[in-house]
Amino acid sequence: xxxIDALTKSFGQKVAVxxxxxxxxxxxxxxxxxxxxxxxxxxxxIMNRMDNATSGSITFGNVDVTGATGAVKRQWQSRCAxxxxxxxxxxxxxxxxxxxxxxxNRRSTLATMFNLYPQDEIHKAxxxxxxxGIAEHAPKRADALSGGQQxxxxxxxxxxxxxxxxxxxxxxxxxxxxxxxxxxxALRRIHEEDGRMVIANxxxxxxxxxxxxxxxxxxxxxxxxxxxxxxxxxxxxxxIYGAGADFSEEATxxxxxxxxxxxxxxxxxx
Amino acid sequence: xSDATHTGSNSTEFIQxxxxxxxRRRRTYGGLTLAIFVLLMVSGFMIADDxxxxxxxxxxxxxxDFPKDVFSEAWEKRAELPASLAKYFxxxxxxxxxxxxxxxxxxxxxxxxxxxxxxGLARWPRAIPLFRRLMDILxxxxxxxxxxxxxxxxxxxxxxxxxxxxLHTAGALGKMFSEVAENSDxxxxxxxxxxxxxxxxxxxxGVLPQxxxxxxxxxxxxxxxxxxxxxxxxxxxxxxxxxELSRAMAWGPGRFDEAAAIFLLLFGTIVFFDQVSSRYRNxxxxx
Numbered sequence: 001x002x003x004i005d006a007l008t009k010s011f012g013q014k015v016a017v018x019x020x021x022x023x024x025x026x027x028x029x030x031x032x033x034x035x036x037x038x039x040x041x042x043x044x045x046i047m048n049r050m051d052n053a054t055s056g057s058i059t060f061g062n063v064d065v066t067g068a069t070g071a072v073k074r075q076w077q078s079r080c081a082x083x084x085x086x087x088x089x090x091x092x093x094x095x096x097x098x099x100x101x102x103x104x105n106r107r108s109t110l111a112t113m114f115n116l117y118p119q120d121e122i123h124k125a126x127x128x129x130x131x132x133g134i135a136e137h138a139p140k141r142a143d144a145l146s147g148g149q150q151x152x153x154x155x156x157x158x159x160x161x162x163x164x165x166x167x168x169x170x171x172x173x174x175x176x177x178x179x180x181x182x183x184x185x186a187l188r189r190i191h192e193e194d195g196r197m198v199i200a201n202x203x204x205x206x207x208x209x210x211x212x213x214x215x216x217x218x219x220x221x222x223x224x225x226x227x228x229x230x231x232x233x234x235x236x237x238x239x240i241y242g243a244g245a246d247f248s249e250e251a252t253x254x255x256x257x258x259x260x261x262x263x264x265x266x267x268x269x270x
Numbered sequence: 271x272s273d274a275t276h277t278g279s280n281s282t283e284f285i286q287x288x289x290x291x292x293x294r295r296r297r298t299y300g301g302l303t304l305a306i307f308v309l310l311m312v313s314g315f316m317i318a319d320d321x322x323x324x325x326x327x328x329x330x331x332x333x334x335d336f337p338k339d340v341f342s343e344a345w346e347k348r349a350e351l352p353a354s355l356a357k358y359f360x361x362x363x364x365x366x367x368x369x370x371x372x373x374x375x376x377x378x379x380x381x382x383x384x385x386x387x388x389x390g391l392a393r394w395p396r397a398i399p400l401f402r403r404l405m406d407i408l409x410x411x412x413x414x415x416x417x418x419x420x421x422x423x424x425x426x427x428x429x430x431x432x433x434x435x436x437l438h439t440a441g442a443l444g445k446m447f448s449e450v451a452e453n454s455d456x457x458x459x460x461x462x463x464x465x466x467x468x469x470x471x472x473x474x475x476g477v478l479p480q481x482x483x484x485x486x487x488x489x490x491x492x493x494x495x496x497x498x499x500x501x502x503x504x505x506x507x508x509x510x511x512x513x514e515l516s517r518a519m520a521w522g523p524g525r526f527d528e529a530a531a532i533f534l535l536l537f538g539t540i541v542f543f544d545q546v547s548s549r550y551r552n553x554x555x556x557x
Binding site for chain 2: 135136
């Protein structure tokens with residue numbers, strides 16, 4: 001389905017993404033973990049074609065999207081929605097307008113300039129907001145919402161694109177543990193109910209373990225782990241994070257339950 | 271891939287209805303605004319046309335007559351063009367000189383005025399309106415009026431033009447500088463104040479480093495505008511290339527080739543300084 005082959009991105013001397021290869025044969029929820037600077041964000045940005053790869057290829061279905069330009073590229077971008085750490089909504093516009101931005105690829109520039117969207121799409125936008133539990137905020141300005149609500153608006157914008165893949169770049173890194181859980185639950189539900197592929201950059205191990213079907217570990221731009229979360233032992237995690245023997249999983253955690261569950265987690269990873 | 275729909279509960283339906291009502295209201299307002307805008311454009315044009323001595327519709331096809339004359343005469347005497355360019359180059363230098371001096375002096379005064387009239391930075395916060403109105407006055411009086419008065423008092427020459435443009439520049443740059451300074455980060459200023467620094471010290475060390483690139487970029491833009499302004503003031507007796515241009519254009523037949531040479535010089539100057547300043551501005555913004 002999705003095939004990443006020898007993808008490399010270098011900025012001058014520095015190689016941010018180094019010969020990354022993986023293959024996804026059916027829609028699943030994938031977590032990419034690694035410490036900051038490991039190349040996770042760059043990888044997602046290349047997959048969405050916001051940045052260009054230095055070499056390698058991305059193939060979805062039978063289509064090579066690595067070199068797509070113009071309308072073909074924008075078409076691809078509308079099929080793989082992106083969610084950002086800082087939400088990246090338009091702050092001065094209302095929530096529904098922000099969600100309707102998900103349809104921009106199908107709309108003409110002139111119609112969007114006057115903010116003219118068909119009525120059924122407005123209905124659909126509010127339905128998606130309802131599904132994520134924030135419909136009552138529909139007419140508010142996006143910047144009047146809390147971080148967790150804004151991230152759900154961003155997810156609604158992504159769903160409005162009706163994408164086959166959702167790329168989430170550190171979706172919970174700016175959120176408190178409560179909101180982080182709500183957002184991760186929403187992403188998991190989207191995968192389970194709609195059958196969309198979700199690829200999320202996470203920097204915490206426990207989130208990846210809890211929500212993902214497959215974990216890819218990156219270190220210095222290279223893939224150093226690729227497999228089911230059960231295979232992610234403490235040794236493997238040490239390797240991904242480049243930490244010494246004093247590495248403890250709680251150090252990477254933002255989960256609420258961690259304090260209560262510290263004991264059980266250690267059992268899990270032993 | 272299933273659709274992203276939800277069992278339409280009553281509350282969702284209610285939200286949809288009220289949001290659509292909101293959208294309809296907004297569209298009505300938008301349409302009204304557009305209609306008023308078009309109405310104002312059309313009526314404004316009609317009024318301007320009525321007041322016009324000649325009338326737009328009867329005169330617009332003659333607009334190109336003057337440039338055509340200039341071109342044809344300059345083309346006939348094209349052999350003399352290099353000599354004319356050389357002849358008027360010294361007066362171009364004079365014009366640029368006026369622009370440089372007035373931009374420097376105006377920017378300096380504008381800098382002080384802007385810091386004195388920015389909320390959060392001002393030395394005397396209560397005097398902010400005073401300094402703002404002062405800048406408004408500087409901008410409101412056309413520089414050509416100031417120049418005419420000063421030429422009457424001080425006699426013709428570059429000094430009155432320089433003062434007139436510097437006054438206007440102080441007002442215009444003061445406003446732009448103040449808008450930039452308003453967005454600057456106050457934390458370094460607080461830090462410096464906490465050490466017992468004076469107002470001038472904390473402005474110089476806390477604010478200027480942050481805003482310098484933007485200030486310089488605005489000052490360079492103003493410099494380009496001032497080149498044109500000093501050329502225009504030459505028409506009213508301030509010397510420089512404007513004085514030569516008014517002579518070449520006004521003395522009627524026979525000197526249009528020299529007018530063309532002056533236009534070329536002015537054009538070249540603007541292009542030159544535009545290139546130089548955009549290069550510098552790029553360098554500054556890229557760090």
